[in-house]
Amino acid sequence: MSARFKIDLHSHTFCSDGELSPEELVLRAANKDVQVLAITDHDCIDALIPAADAIKKHKLALQLINGVEISTRWHGFEIHILGLNIAPDNAALTEALQQQIASRETRARKIAEKLARVLPELDGDALFEKISDMAKGDSISRVHFARYLLQEGYVNHIQKAFDKYLGRKGKTYVPPQWMSPEHAIELIHAAGGQAVLAHPTRYDLNNKWVRRLVTEFAQMRGDAIEVGLPRQNNNELIQLANYAKQANLSASQGSDFHRVGGHNELGQLLPLPELCQPIWHNWSFLTRG
Ligand code: AMP
Ligand code: MN
Ligand code: MN
Numbered sequence: 001m002s003a004r005f006k007i008d009l010h011s012h013t014f015c016s017d018g019e020l021s022p023e024e025l026v027l028r029a030a031n032k033d034v035q036v037l038a039i040t041d042h043d044c045i046d047a048l049i050p051a052a053d054a055i056k057k058h059k060l061a062l063q064l065i066n067g068v069e070i071s072t073r074w075h076g077f078e079i080h081i082l083g084l085n086i087a088p089d090n091a092a093l094t095e096a097l098q099q100q101i102a103s104r105e106t107r108a109r110k111i112a113e114k115l116a117r118v119l120p121e122l123d124g125d126a127l128f129e130k131i132s133d134m135a136k137g138d139s140i141s142r143v144h145f146a147r148y149l150l151q152e153g154y155v156n157h158i159q160k161a162f163d164k165y166l167g168r169k170g171k172t173y174v175p176p177q178w179m180s181p182e183h184a185i186e187l188i189h190a191a192g193g194q195a196v197l198a199h200p201t202r203y204d205l206n207n208k209w210v211r212r213l214v215t216e217f218a219q220m221r222g223d224a225i226e227v228g229l230p231r232q233n234n235n236e237l238i239q240l241a242n243y244a245k246q247a248n249l250s251a252s253q254g255s256d257f258h259r260v261g262g263h264n265e266l267g268q269l270l271p272l273p274e275l276c277q278p279i280w281h282n283w284s285f286l287t288r289g
């Protein structure tokens, strides 16, 4: 099945910290021969309807999976959980996402204040307004701050903005108020979706903690972990495939595409190892025919 379909179950638009519009994203996916694409913006589902409309308008041979990437807090770490095949009109989910977006706004105000303290020529309120405008009413991200710091010459690379200011060890880090992983999984299930632990090996956790995360995710009734990640070597792929198998979880894959010219490209993934059960094994629209 994976040979017949090019499947990418993790991508972003400008409704969160991606750079493309929903229309540009689906056009690019089709152009890269992706046949199944999940849009998984951070705590936001605003891209889903415009993306579906664009697929119709351009008559693209692309199956859109309604997705979201929910930020959660687990033992002080920020852990991302994807919801795939969620009903975008589910009231409990949309309310919870509204709350997360409100938490993002509160965090952004605090980050702006902290930045104004270490960079005294900045005004906290004015900076918050600028960042808020950049997010256009959708999901405010630290990436918006990073872009601002780059644009104004405070750093020479987005990554530097995280290292120096915005990341966990940065000067202006603000611990977020995200929901728990249990809650995210419950919301995703109640909206008819599958819960996928995103990029388990990309959190700066040691192996012992990654294994603990995967085990607890399975105990919390999660459905799958991402096994196929962008810019991946074979060791990581096999390691994740084994983690999934040991925890009796399915395997997902996604490029985590954010922008053109970045490190990640849509659909650019190694094939899942045979020992995995792909999360799409029982998706009827793929198994039919
Ligand atoms: P936020 O959702 O606002 O907490 O921002 C996290 C996003 O920043 C991630 O989804 C990545 O797209 C991006 N990012 C880029 N570099 C880093 C980094 N070094 N640490 C954390 N996030 C990063
Ligand atoms: Mn992101
Ligand atoms: Mn993520």
Ligand code: MN
Residues within 6 Å of the ligand: 010, 011, 012, 069, 256
């Ligand atoms: Mn992502």
